Amino acid sequence: MYAKCGAIDAAAKVFDHLHVKDQVSWNTMISGFDQNGFSKQSLSSFCLMLRNDIQPSNYAIISTLSSLSDIVMCRQVHNLVLKHGMSGDIVLENALLSSYAKSGEMDSCECLFRKMADRRNGVSWNSMISGYIQNGLMQKAMDFVWFMIHNGPKMDGFTFATVLSACASIAALDSGMEIHAFGIRSHLETDVVVGSALVDMYGKSGRIDYASRVFESMNSRNEFSWNSMISGYARHGNGDKALKVFREMQQWGQEPDLVTFVGVLSACSHAGLVEEGSKYFESMKNHGLVPQMEHYSCMIDILGRTGKLNEMEDFIKKMPVRPNNLIWRTVLVACRRSKDGAKSGIWKQASEMLLELEPENPVNYVLISSMYAYRGRWEDVAKTRTAMRTLPVKKEAGRSWVTLHDGLHVFVAGDRSHPNTEEIYAKLHVLIQKIRDEFALYDIDMETKEELLSYHSEKLAVAFVLTRSCRVPIRIMKNLRVCGDCHSAFCYISKIVGRKITLRDCNRFHHFENGKCSCGDFW
């Protein structure tokens, strides 16, 4: 009872005072720790139980497994299962599948899944799909879904929610719509979790109109549904609608949480609503919420974006917690965007703090060097660039991808692995030449010019689409933020090719048309 009510200390005290501890009491204690998020204690209780010569039951093993994400421990528990002749218990094997997946061991998962043969149930299939997704193997996950549709059990709400979330993360609109259609046929669109996942998927895939339609038709909504709708509008730069949904949420009686306020504040930031942003930030305490770094970062973004650098500086000084790397990076971005940013003293502080906190993150070096470039401090630009090359700087996994009728095409900067590489580069060279001729980039410094014309992943993706004859609008996705130079290049390209280009980065949507971007918001 105590464990179920979250009073794990009281539960542990009662357990300690038990004269006789049988299998069930150990099981209850282990699962109590697990359910309350104390995975280490769950594992140590399990080990203690073994040392006390108590035979581990499947209940204890399953509870222990559900909090395990360590491959060595996972293998040891698996050996224990085999030793005690417990393989064949479907719940236990499913727990093993999900632990292997959490440990990043999809090979072991596949091996076990094959051995389970006829015993597999819906949970086993769902565990495999979410395992692929957790490990970033999106294409394998989607292949597995189609395999399940033809060879596996009927998909349930768990499957749909998992798969829709995967579609959302790669903005695979077509696959998401197919899954939606399957969901309707399975009468699962009334499930609140599936509905929320649909709202999120459409919001992240550029169809905010569909997201809204699904949201409006939902019979019941939870905090996930409201948050997905609010963040969806914020991501699309529609601040007013995001705030309208936020007001409706409160009228509906749904209490906002920390995630809600990230959505609300980022909506205010994109819409330039400084007063409203401050008001909502202050109102968090009325809901019993303590602002986290993300909320402080949003406020700094709001102040920085509207050029209020002095207010931004005051806000940072008054922060009750020590600013972290996220905060300082937001400051640098704000300074770079502002006309007076280069004159402001805070960008120097921000750059020093960033290099101290994250000396190996190349993003910081790029931001700092471009600020030096704006100030014409070429020696410092060169120094920062050299530091970036010589330090053990981690390579960013910056990827862009595009979905066409023949599947997903993924690019990294300077990529030459695509089968049509020659054709793609030829197209990109033509574009670059046109940009040179048409826009005569004489007034741009060399540094920016090089960046603007380099082979970043999103430019390779757009060049690839242009090698195909289809005339549909171009939709490119990127897992990192779009840099300012690529942003400018996309403005040029949209004018040259006379086509709409939508680029979704980790943060929001950018719609380019006729040489302009709808949001005017770049890094």
Next chain:
DNA sequence: TTAGGGTTAG
């Protein structure tokens, strides 16, 4: 009286 798979931000 104990057990496995699901959705939201950054």
